[in-house]
Amino acid sequence: MTFFNSDNERLAREVISRYPRARSAAIPLLHLAQEQEGWVTPAAMVQIAELTGSTPAEVLGTASFYEMFKFHPVGKYVVNVCTNVSCQLLGGEELLEHAEASLGVRAGGTSQDGLFTLEDVECVAACTEAPCFTVNYRYFHRATTGSFDEVVADIRAGRSPIHHGAAGDDGELPEHGTLGRVRQHIPDDRRAGVEAPEDVVGAPLWLAADRAGEG
Amino acid sequence: MGSSYVPHAAGYVDNGGPKLVTSRFGYEDSHTLARFEATGGYVGLKAALAKRPADVHGEVREATLLGRGGAGFPAGVKWGFCPEGVWPRYLVVNGDESEPGTYKDRLLMERDPHQLIEGSLIACYALGLSQCFLYVRGEMALAQERIATALNEAYAAGYVGREILGSDFSVDIVLHWGAGAYIVGEETALIESLEGNRGMPRLKPPYFPAAIGLYGKPTIVNNVETLANLPWILEHGAAAYRRYGSESSPGTRMFAVSGHVKRPGVYEVEQGVTTFRDLFYGEDFCQGIREGHELKMFIPGGGSAPWFFEEHLDVPLEAADVGAAGSMLGSGAIIVMDDSTDAVKACHRLVRFFARESCGKCSPCREGTGWEEKILQRILDGHGRPSDIDLLLDVGDNISPGPYPVAAHTAEGLEVVPFPPRQTTICPLGPSSVAPIVSTIRRFRHEFEAKITRGDTIPVSAAPVTAGGAGS
Numbered sequence: 090m091t092f093f094n095s096d097n098e099r100l101a102r103e104v105i106s107r108y109p110r111a112r113s114a115a116i117p118l119l120h121l122a123q124e125q126e127g128w129v130t131p132a133a134m135v136q137i138a139e140l141t142g143s144t145p146a147e148v149l150g151t152a153s154f155y156e157m158f159k160f161h162p163v164g165k166y167v168v169n170v171c172t173n174v175s176c177q178l179l180g181g182e183e184l185l186e187h188a189e190a191s192l193g194v195r196a197g198g199t200s201q202d203g204l205f206t207l208e209d210v211e212c213v214a215a216c217t218e219a220p221c222f223t224v225n226y227r228y229f230h231r232a233t234t235g236s237f238d239e240v241v242a243d244i245r246a247g248r249s250p251i252h253h254g255a256a257g258d259d260g261e262l263p264e265h266g267t268l269g270r271v272r273q274h275i276p277d278d279r280r281a282g283v284e285a286p287e288d289v290v291g292a293p294l295w296l297a298a299d300r301a302g303e304g
Numbered sequence: 305m306g307s308s309y310v311p312h313a314a315g316y317v318d319n320g321g322p323k324l325v326t327s328r329f330g331y332e333d334s335h336t337l338a339r340f341e342a343t344g345g346y347v348g349l350k351a352a353l354a355k356r357p358a359d360v361h362g363e364v365r366e367a368t369l370l371g372r373g374g375a376g377f378p379a380g381v382k383w384g385f386c387p388e389g390v391w392p393r394y395l396v397v398n399g400d401e402s403e404p405g406t407y408k409d410r411l412l413m414e415r416d417p418h419q420l421i422e423g424s425l426i427a428c429y430a431l432g433l434s435q436c437f438l439y440v441r442g443e444m445a446l447a448q449e450r451i452a453t454a455l456n457e458a459y460a461a462g463y464v465g466r467e468i469l470g471s472d473f474s475v476d477i478v479l480h481w482g483a484g485a486y487i488v489g490e491e492t493a494l495i496e497s498l499e500g501n502r503g504m505p506r507l508k509p510p511y512f513p514a515a516i517g518l519y520g521k522p523t524i525v526n527n528v529e530t531l532a533n534l535p536w537i538l539e540h541g542a543a544a545y546r547r548y549g550s551e552s553s554p555g556t557r558m559f560a561v562s563g564h565v566k567r568p569g570v571y572e573v574e575q576g577v578t579t580f581r582d583l584f585y586g587e588d589f590c591q592g593i594r595e596g597h598e599l600k601m602f603i604p605g606g607g608s609a610p611w612f613f614e615e616h617l618d619v620p621l622e623a624a625d626v627g628a629a630g631s632m633l634g635s636g637a638i639i640v641m642d643d644s645t646d647a648v649k650a651c652h653r654l655v656r657f658f659a660r661e662s663c664g665k666c667s668p669c670r671e672g673t674g675w676e677e678k679i680l681q682r683i684l685d686g687h688g689r690p691s692d693i694d695l696l697l698d699v700g701d702n703i704s705p706g707p708y709p710v711a712a713h714t715a716e717g718l719e720v721v722p723f724p725p726r727q728t729t730i731c732p733l734g735p736s737s738v739a740p741i742v743s744t745i746r747r748f749r750h751e752f753e754a755k756i757t758r759g760d761t762i763p764v765s766a767a768p769v770t771a772g773g774a775g776s
């Protein structure tokens with residue numbers, strides 16, 4: 090069954106080759122599927138099962154444990170407002186209420202134009218910069234209702250809300266599904282190499298040599 | 305317009321103290337290989353490679369580097385738990401940072417990814433770990449991007465991969481990221497997740513994955529900040545490291561101070577010699593509580609920690625002292641609440657977190673956290689019953705039996721119960737949900753009662769509420 094386009098299928102095989110067991114690539118491949126389609130489709134899970142030597146039910150079993158995987162289409166922009174305690178203390182809940190009113194959806198819902206999905210989320214590790222929200226997992230710190238509206242207005246107008254791009258961050262806001270945009274690539278001539286755990290006998294070279302020296 | 309977006313991790317405040325892990329945070333390009341190499345990067349790795357692996361381990365043991373992920377276990381001791389003669393061994397870097405209030409590992413990954421890579425390499429060299437998996441929290445897109453870039457640079461420059469720096473030391477570091485689940489931060493759940501499964505903690509024993517971990521093989525799991533300390537230790541030596549901090553907690557720690565202080569931020573602080581009072585009121589630190597307000601309570605070590613009050617301000621930032629006082633330093637997350645805070649509401653929010661994040665593997669936690677949340681919700685909604693306060697404590701007692709760790713309340717003649725709590729559960733998540741409940745009821749019972757009295761006008765339902773969570 091083919092779900093991945095040819096580039097992504099090649100990438101999927103490269104990712105799998107980094108792990109001693111293919112199944113370890115399940116979560117990375119689910120992310121890749123979500124990057125291609127915006128959500129995790131049944132066809133994606135069938136192909137991931139084939140690629141990782143498991144069943145589609147096992148892939149769904151794994152995937153459904155994790156909040157970031159969506160099993161139905163969501164907005165192009167997933168807006169996460171943190172309401173955990175550090176943010177709550179400084180207005181996180183009020184920010185969420187404002188977001189609901191401003192986007193016209195309840196937390197958990199998607200706006201009618203399919204642009205935004207709003208979520209009420211747990212701590213996103215920006216607690217000193219409360220209250221905060223993220224859009225497609227890009228952070229907006231020390232938010233106000235005003236700054237929230239500016240970000241939404243920018244997105245609606247087709248402008249990136251990220252004006253202060255730094256090195257490694259080119260100022261683009263990718264659509265939902267894309268996380269880190271730089272991919273790890275291990276050149277063949279630099280690879281230490283991956284072995285199945287059951288095939289490994291003895292200590293690695295640098296340790297074995299050291300121990301031989303001891304005796 | 306939209307200027308609130310912060311591409312560099314904001315929040316770090318330079319307090320003029322020693323910088324063992326934040327030394328590059330002042331540079332815009334702190335995440336690049338060029339900056340890293342220009343500022344002593346990979347010097348610690350070279351120092352390690354010049355030593356025998358066992359001596360590198362010895363150096364770390366002597367430094368008494370305490371784990372920064374929450375439990376504070378000495379890294380050098382944990383490293384010694386790998387059974388002899390069982391290969392391969394793996395390293396899993398825990399970058400899943402999700403404990404409420406915690407913000408430091410994201411900074412370390414976004415701002416100085418090479419430092420983390422260098423620290424991971426040092427651990428691999430010392431213990432003969434032949435592959436390293438760097439598990440970053442799924443939501444941290446910029447950290448993933450920066451680490452991927454750094455790894456690509458480091459492979460090309462010969463720092464990672466085959467025959468590192470021309471030696472016979474070879475190790476691959478694989479960047480991996482999660483997909484949203486707090487419990488995956490627990491080390492055995494992290495390993496399950498890395499094996500491609502639902503992230504549920506494993507039954508103990510074995511107590512450390514160093515015995516049986518990834519693919520059933522010896523596995524060292526260390527926190528990002530723990531590993532980030534290794535380059536400094538190898539470059540300067542354990543003796544130099546021990547000159548910072550206190551005897552039992554040497555070095556520095558990163559503390560995220562959030563909530564109602566004038567200058568919230570992430571501070572690198574010498575352990576043991578600084579107190580909570582210094583941190584909250586010091587000019588170089590948080591500069592006091594918000595204008596016009598006073599301190600009501602604070603959480604010293606993340607959402608899982610029992611709460612502290614005014615009388616604990618002079619406790620030093622030192623794991624042993626905080627533990628003896630009835631809480632934990634945990635993940636370096638300090639949440640400060642002033643007198644405007646509704647204790648019941650804050651308690652409910654944390655309990656809701658644990659109820660949402662319970663993995664469901666064991667019933668005291670799966671059922672108990674759900675009941676705790678429901679009971680607190682009805683108290684907040686004005687439907688609380690007079691018996692609810694004891695019911696909350698009773699549900700908590702089913703998850704964590706016996707006296708729950710709690711700070712002393714000298715005014716009420718209550719004595720301290722030291723950390724950690726007992727548990728009927730597989731992992732400490734369930735018992736953590738009891739911390740806000742016991743902390744607030746013990747100190748602010750009247751706030752609960754005030755909300756419940758108001759609820760008395762609402763007829764109590766005919767269904768009897770019995771201890772243990774029946775009825776609704």
Ligand SMILES: Cc1cc2nc3c(=O)[nH]c(=O)nc-3n(C[C@H](O)[C@H](O)[C@H](O)COP(=O)(O)O)c2cc1C
Pocket residue numbers: 370371372373374375376377379398399400401402403486487488489490491492525526527528530531731732733
């Ligand atoms: C519910 C739960 C969540 C945890 N979350 C994290 C986490 O996000 N990051 C982390 O480093 N350790 C976390 N830990 C602690 C890990 O289990 C483990 O002790 C730690 O990663 C070991 O590293 P260290 O010895 O370097 O501190 C968590 C523990 C529990 C019980």
Ligand code: SF4
Pocket residue numbers: 487504505661662663664665666667669670729730731732733734735
């Ligand atoms: S205590 Fe809770 S989170 Fe931990 S294993 Fe049990 S159900 Fe899962």
Ligand code: FES
Pocket residue numbers: 171172173174175176177211212213214215216219221404405406
């Ligand atoms: S509580 Fe909102 S980011 Fe931590």
